[in-house]
Amino acid sequence: MILTPEVLTIFILNALFAFFGIVAFVLSLSIYRNWNLNSVSQTQYKLEKQSYLAATIIKFIFIIKVPLFLFFVFTLDKISNVLTGAMCGAGVVDATVYGTPLFILKIINLYIFAYWIVLNNEDMKDEKQPYTKQKFGFFILAFFLFFGELVLEGVMFSSIEIDKMVSCCGTLYSSSSASALSSIFALDISLLLGIFYAVYMLMILFYFLKNRYLFGIANIIFVIISLVTVIVFFGTYIYELPSHHCPFCFLQSDYYFVGYLIYTLLFLGTFYGLVSGFIDLSQEKRAKSYKKSLIFNTLYVILLSLYPIIFYINNGVWL
Amino acid sequence: MIELKNITKKYEINKNNIVTALDDVSMKIQEGELVVLKGASGSGKSSVLSLIAALSKPTQGEVIVDEKHISKLPDNFASEYRRDNIGFVFQKYNLIPSLSVRENILLPLVPLNPDASDVDEKLNRVMNMFQIDHKADSIIKNLSGGEQQRVAIARANVNDPKIIIADEPTANLDEKLSLHFIEMLRELKALKKTIVVATHDPLFFDLDFVDREIEMHNGKIVG
Numbered sequence: 001m002i003l004t005p006e007v008l009t010i011f012i013l014n015a016l017f018a019f020f021g022i023v024a025f026v027l028s029l030s031i032y033r034n035w036n037l038n039s040v041s042q043t044q045y046k047l048e049k050q051s052y053l054a055a056t057i058i059k060f061i062f063i064i065k066v067p068l069f070l071f072f073v074f075t076l077d078k079i080s081n082v083l084t085g086a087m088c089g090a091g092v093v094d095a096t097v098y099g100t101p102l103f104i105l106k107i108i109n110l111y112i113f114a115y116w117i118v119l120n121n122e123d124m125k126d127e128k129q130p131y132t133k134q135k136f137g138f139f140i141l142a143f144f145l146f147f148g149e150l151v152l153e154g155v156m157f158s159s160i161e162i163d164k165m166v167s168c169c170g171t172l173y174s175s176s177s178a179s180a181l182s183s184i185f186a187l188d189i190s191l192l193l194g195i196f197y198a199v200y201m202l203m204i205l206f207y208f209l210k211n212r213y214l215f216g217i218a219n220i221i222f223v224i225i226s227l228v229t230v231i232v233f234f235g236t237y238i239y240e241l242p243s244h245h246c247p248f249c250f251l252q253s254d255y256y257f258v259g260y261l262i263y264t265l266l267f268l269g270t271f272y273g274l275v276s277g278f279i280d281l282s283q284e285k286r287a288k289s290y291k292k293s294l295i296f297n298t299l300y301v302i303l304l305s306l307y308p309i310i311f312y313i314n315n316g317v318w319l
Numbered sequence: 320m321i322e323l324k325n326i327t328k329k330y331e332i333n334k335n336n337i338v339t340a341l342d343d344v345s346m347k348i349q350e351g352e353l354v355v356l357k358g359a360s361g362s363g364k365s366s367v368l369s370l371i372a373a374l375s376k377p378t379q380g381e382v383i384v385d386e387k388h389i390s391k392l393p394d395n396f397a398s399e400y401r402r403d404n405i406g407f408v409f410q411k412y413n414l415i416p417s418l419s420v421r422e423n424i425l426l427p428l429v430p431l432n433p434d435a436s437d438v439d440e441k442l443n444r445v446m447n448m449f450q451i452d453h454k455a456d457s458i459i460k461n462l463s464g465g466e467q468q469r470v471a472i473a474r475a476n477v478n479d480p481k482i483i484i485a486d487e488p489t490a491n492l493d494e495k496l497s498l499h500f501i502e503m504l505r506e507l508k509a510l511k512k513t514i515v516v517a518t519h520d521p522l523f524f525d526l527d528f529v530d531r532e533i534e535m536h537n538g539k540i541v542g
Contacts, residue, residue, distance in 0.1 A: 040381040127396040
């Protein structure tokens with residue numbers, strides 16, 4: 001078990017999240033089952049008060065959880081200093097069997113939490129509260145992922161053995177790695193880059209066609225293809241090392257913490273893309289959401305593309 | 320028009336002590352009507368006012384104002400409704416003693432963020448109407464009871480609300496000032512405001528410009 005100040009902070013916050021999350025979950029069950037806005041019964045008025053309380057609890061948990069993801073990444077990076085063999089957060093993730101599932105779950109939850117926040121905002125802006133039943137139903141499902149994340153996080157940090165040797169990112173993110181990750185290095189880079197830029201161009205096309213569903217789907221594909229391209233191609237230009245593919249090292253000060261910017265842009269761009277695609281918004285709000293998605297995704301593409309271009313200008317060769 | 324439909328309002332002091340302030344009360348108040356709610360303390364008059372002003376929600380039943388179901392409004396929309404439609408005169412005025420007359424009156428305008436000329440126009444209108452313009456820059460704590468009451472009424476009217484609600488407005492006044500308040504009500508009535516006054520002051524009974532008196536007892540309408 002490892003107990004640094006950062007891990008303790010996460011544990012304390014998780015205990016609070018678990019307590020308030022359970023309260024909100026119990027209230028959500030009752031609201032979802034009995035909600036009828038047209039009713040003027042005692043039960044409905046009670047539910048209206050409870051829905052305000054439950055929505056406030058969930059909103060504050062999720063509002064804190066979203067940026068807390070960056071703190072989690074920062075914590076992984078920080079404790080890599082005390083684990084033998086670990087050079088960055090990648091080694092900490094790989095230190096236990098729970099690391100990778102937790103990391104994937106956290107990424108999925110990030111979108112789920114942010115989606116709920118948007119749904120709640122839309123609900124609170126309309127006096128008819130059109131999304132109340134939907135948002136609490138969604139939370140009931142999301143609660144299991146949310147709670148699973150808290151448990152898994154506790155288990156992961158508790159299982160880290162400080163005196164046990166772990167793998168470094170150079171070993172984990174290479175074609176010789178024993179993990180499933182090694183298969184992505186077998187992909188043709190030209191093809192991969194072609195898909196990356198093609199999906200980006202498709203997003204622009206769907207924006208002009210105003211096809212929300214295709215725009216949303218393109219954003220889902222963009223998240224996956226972006227993460228793979230960062231590992232296989234763009235990362236090597238950030239490090240200026242053809243053999244270094246780690247998606248964690250560029251979060252460190254040696255690379256001016258550029259990873260935080262890269263991942264934040266990717267998250268914001270694709271998140272607003274999903275909101276445009278899958279939430280029923282007014283035309284004006286959808287237009288804003290489309291634009292935000294395109295702006296953040298474009299900044300992301302430009303930022304990543306600059307690394308190989310600048311490298312080529314400086315050195316006259318590609319890696 | 321204001322409509323209360325089968326309203327029950329209970330206050331839970333604790334699990335074993337639940338007070339029923341209103342028990343299946345229904346009433347309609349027409350636009351421009353002046354209604355006096357009378358009855359002893361604890362009869363439910365103030366609960367009716369707080370429901371009309373969307374300050375509280377019923378335990379059961381419905382409050383409809385201009386076809387809007389205000390008892391179903393979420394809190395943020397209830398605040399907007401109050402800001403745009405209700406002028407409230409409280410028993411103890413609820414003025415801020417350290418601010419001037421002008422500052423107290425313009426308080427309801429602050430959330431609307433109007434431009435300065437609009438503020439001046441509205442302030443001058445109500446200060447003139449309720450004859451408090453000569454005290455515009457005086458601090459509230461230096462005013463007499465009657466003057467403070469005029470400030471309270473001016474503040475309730477600065478947004479030009481459709482509905483004026485007054486809860487025991489003369490409870491702290493002597494008879495002369497109470498009669499003066501009644502005269503101000505007459506002026507508001509002439510402006511076609513819908514007015515609901517909760518009082519047990521006999522000065523309000525049998526006034527020629529009052530459209531209706533509703534008597535309440537133990538949370539029910541009895542007359």
